[in-house]
Amino acid sequence: MSRLDSFISRMTAQREILNHLRGRLDGLGGPVLELGLGNGRTFDHLRECFPDRRIIVFDRAVGAHKTSVPEPENMVVGEIRETARKFIGINAALAHVDIGTGYDDKDAITLTWLPQLMAGLVAPHGYAVSGLELRHPHLEPLPVLPGVEVGRYFLYRRVE
Numbered sequence: 667m668s669r670l671d672s673f674i675s676r677m678t679a680q681r682e683i684l685n686h687l688r689g690r691l692d693g694l695g696g697p698v699l700e701l702g703l704g705n706g707r708t709f710d711h712l713r714e715c716f717p718d719r720r721i722i723v724f725d726r727a728v729g730a731h732k733t734s735v736p737e738p739e740n741m742v743v744g745e746i747r748e749t750a751r752k753f754i755g756i757n758a759a760l761a762h763v764d765i766g767t768g769y770d771d772k773d774a775i776t777l778t779w780l781p782q783l784m785a786g787l788v789a790p791h792g793y794a795v796s797g798l799e800l801r802h803p804h805l806e807p808l809p810v811l812p813g814v815e816v817g818r819y820f821l822y823r824r825v826e
């Protein structure tokens with residue numbers, strides 16, 4: 667698969683999963699978390715999907731398109747491993763993390779801390795969506811959605 671195909675597959679997976687969660691957060695009270703603002707595309711989509719929900723965004727820098735920059739009070743700048751740790755217990759209805767690099771060695775280092783962090787951020791019965799596979803006893807993998815390539819993007823529900 668070319669890198670172009672791989673990119674399209676990732677974007678498609680993001681859209682399919684976030685669209686799938688539209689309307690499924692009812693009954694979950696917490697915010698939505700976006701770990702990795704980047705260009706702000708998925709942040710913008712989250713805003714569309716969950717217009718009434720506070721969305722707190724994390725990145726080491728604000729580099730998004732000017733139409734997709736979060737309000738200052740909802741933008742947390744710094745290393746996610748450190749900044750998001752302070753939000754553990756916030757009981758997010760949904761946390762989306764898109765910080766994979768495409769380099770296995772770098773992603774392996776991220777995966778030494780990311781699953782534990784995500785499990786700590788998401789409410790019981792809340793959702794975790796990730797570009798990297800998260801192995802954690804409190805994060806139950808949900809079935810791969812139609813249109814999502816197996817192993818491309820991951821959807822979990824937190825068990826108690």
Ligand SMILES: C[S@@+](CC[C@H](N)C(=O)[O-])C[C@H]1O[C@@H](n2cnc3c(N)ncnc32)[C@H](O)[C@@H]1O
Pocket residue numbers: 701702703704705706707708709724725726727729744745746747764765766
């Ligand atoms: C692939 S981009 C996210 C793209 C985003 N989903 C979009 O639709 O535009 C990843 C972002 O995560 C940020 N990032 C990656 N690892 C990080 C870390 N450990 N701490 C803080 N930010 C990080 C990078 O700065 C980058 O902006």
